[in-house]
Amino acid sequence: MGAIREAFDFSDFPLVERIGFGIFCLFLLAFPWLGMDSFGMAVMIQFLLFSLFGMGWNTIGGYGGQVELGKAQYVGIGAYTVAVLMVRWDIPYWFSMPLGVLIALGYSFLIGYPLFRLKGHYFAIATIATSLVLQDIFINWNFVGAAKGIELPIKGNTFLYMQFTNDTYYYYFILAYFLAGVLYMNWFRKSKLGYQLRMIKIDEEAAESLGIDARWCKIKAYAIASAFVAVGGSFIAVYNLYIDPESVMHLELSIMIALMAMLGGAASLWGPIIGAAILVPLDRYLGSWLGGHKELMGVDFMIYAAIIMFIAAFEPRGIWGIVERYRGRRT
Amino acid sequence: MVLADAFIQGILMGFLFALISLGLTIIFGVMDIVNFAHGEFLMLGMYTAYCLSISLGVDPLVTLPLCGAVGALLGLVSYYGLVRYLLRGPMVAQLLGTFGLMLFLRYLAVFLWGIDYRMIKKGLLVGKSLTIGPFHLDMTKVVCALLSLVAFTVVSWIIFKTRVGKALRATSINREAASYMGIKTERMNALAWAMGGITVGIAGGLLANFYYIYPMVGLLFVMIAFATVALGGFGSIKGAFFAGILIGILETVFPIIGHLLKTSIIGPHYKMTIVYLAYFLVVVFRPRGLFGWEQ
């Protein structure tokens, strides 16, 4: 019970942020009724999905300070478990999703153990390497459809398999995950593990001298991050109804996940949400406006890249860092 | 026989990988930063060779120094325009910044040259192959290997034998101490970026002789360059050299073993897997790579 109370307790945030977040939640709940077009809805779903990914990444990447660039492999595990079980044995989403999360957890412990012997850049490149290896295996594994990927059977509107003909259902579905994620992260940042991680990030040796098992803490945080991402992956499977290694396990997906959280502001509750709120619409709208113009090819990405460079250079703590700096100086 | 051929081809590819990784490891060694845009530097080197050899009508080999110069310029501009500011931030911000640079340069190339595949068709080396006994070797790759050796020798000489090299090494070992000794660390950083740019620019100019030129071409090589540098040990020049060759051999010999054993489990479709797996295993047992410095 204490944990649940902690999760709902936002009282250590300034009033402005609490009110802001409250309004934002109301906006999210009411969004489908605001008469937005369906592309806007699709973009919103992507935004919530990437916020969820980003929050997961934030446990290990933000609070733990480990630059992790291999989250796509867990998106793949979550998505593939749901898809394979549904196609092969007609198993409903609500059984396969938890199983996918369990597999992701198991796998994350398996590779997390050797992985966290490494530090800094060696760690970052190693996470990319493991993700690429798993992607290669999936590309060649016939049981999971190899490179062809898997098409999920269309079942019509059903809560058991979480398939809907209307995006509004999907929207509330991912919104529920998103809110649960926010609550969990709110608890996590105040939990024992959360404090231990921050201490490790500041000074690993000092933390160890205080009796914290740094490696074990990182492995636990990594597992939590993986579970988050696997849940998001399971959503992709039932939302797109078609997955292949190229689209759910690609290196660029890993980088996007880390990028959004870092850009918004790592190690803060709002950071990944802000990052996704900026990058997802930017990517989709710029792409769909400029994509149609032959002579402007590439300009959308250049704008996108310029914003990323600008923020990295002038406020390494991300956009949330800008907000905090502004506020810190004022008061 | 087939195995020997694969081995030789692998070594040749290895020299190329080593040459591409050289710049990455120099930059890392001096300032602890992984340059995601490295592949894009390579790509721009290739475009330089292409544009010059088309517009001036000269052999692409002649343009190599110019490719190096463009690379150096690119390195300096990136350093003074962006990387200098990134250094203040944590590793996360550095990755983010150079990743942005990568995207920017790539799509700048798309904007400038479009998305067509280009290829240099005329040149001393283009399309030639060297036959030694039963082995057919691509002429460009042979020249590439020789130049790679030259580049490594020159860079090692600069770093280990000259005054500037000493200053560079001092900066990489302890930035603050170096600056107390009167070394202008800012300038050393810029020098590292320029050197990195030159080597990768030349690699690009060479690669243009036998590879297609395309805005997205950098991505193909940069992942291998990362694995190479990490396997050899970040910042180690010797490491990049041997790791490059090791990866070249692994990548070509491994699938041939599958061919000889007549199994389809081992084959070309896993050739990148084996490279990453090798990297993973090596660093798990030697967390500083093969030749990395102990800190």
Next chain:
Amino acid sequence: MKKGLFLSLLVLAVAMGLLMGPFAGGVAAKAKEIKIGVIYPLSGAFAAAGRDLRNGAELALDVLNNRYAELGISIAKWEGIPSLKGAKIKLIFADHRGEPGRGADLAKRLIMDEKVVGLMGCYHSSVTKTVSAVAERYGVPMINGSSTSPVLTKRGFKWFWRTTPHDETFTKDLFEFLKGLTEGKVRGVKAVPKEEIKRIAYACENTEWGSSVAKVIEQMAKEYGFDVVKGILYSAKSPDLTTESQALVAAKPDCMLFASYISDAILFVRTLKSMKASPKVVWGQDAGFEIPDFRATLGKDVHGILTRTVFIPKVVKVKKAAGKINALFKKRYGTDLTGASGRAFVALQTWAHVLNAAGSTDPKAIQKAANELFIPAKELIMPWGGVKFDKTGQNVLGTGLIGQYQAKGGKVELEIVYPFDLATADMVYPFTTWK
């Protein structure tokens, strides 16, 4: 302090602008305009193909909406859709970048926000899969012109039609051709003993398309009595293909078959040439082997390579309509029509015929019209028997071509060698270019 404030304001402004932008637009659609959503890979790694597709579709649009009586096909005289009082078609292009998820989102945008009457696209079979699933869900008709994965029309969809033949048909063509080679049916080549071309090796890229081609090759080889001595699935994004080429050469095949995209096709030719590979037949399954860049980049090194395709400029010798349209295309975009642009042209042409027959933009009417459609061969620029869909939505009158690159003087031409009765030149056999 000022800088921080300025920055946060800037970021906020950009974010707001992007979020609000789409609301601000919304120009009222003109009457008498039929919107068709077209989803192609316009940027990213496959943009070269995307540009080609787009050119083909835009040319067809121009021919339909304006008068080009001299072309001699129906849509050139229509100036819009006759049964809809001359309503013009408007194409709305969207860029999927080769990502299935992005394609599905764009399909929703086109259907719900742009209110398109129908969809067209998407080149990549994987993207076509998700996009057609969206179209099926919303009951919006979709005509696909260039995705060749056989499974696409085996899913029981009611709103999906495909004008192009698929990979099974194409691969069958190859084996018919090889059979013809042993029987002396090929123009300019005496019957070749089967033993001489029996050993087959293939290299297919390992995504959806390539791996399904590989499967069909295995299956057909068995049917036609050829030996597959080596089969390779490889990643098109590999920085070098030395090993793959070596494995192919080591198997000493008589025929080398490829399913490659453009970058890997170029690399294969370069690498195999440096190894002085000496197969007797080299055949590529469209895509990379057929894009203009392939010939333009490699020049004479492609002399003798066969490629399966659906359109070859030489078709003009046998089809009048094709000649005139190809000339128009060349004048406008500087290259000949290709399989990609030609099929995009036909896909839009099919849309025009379907809409004309339906006489309405009501989905049900379009569905009925598409199922009953027949476009005779003389209307098409493709050397097909016409366009007629079976119950699954597959065009049953589509056929493939096999062309051969032949260097003549300084130029490299693509000549037709199959079907045998359409052959425009003697075949170059055996293949000796790389020796």
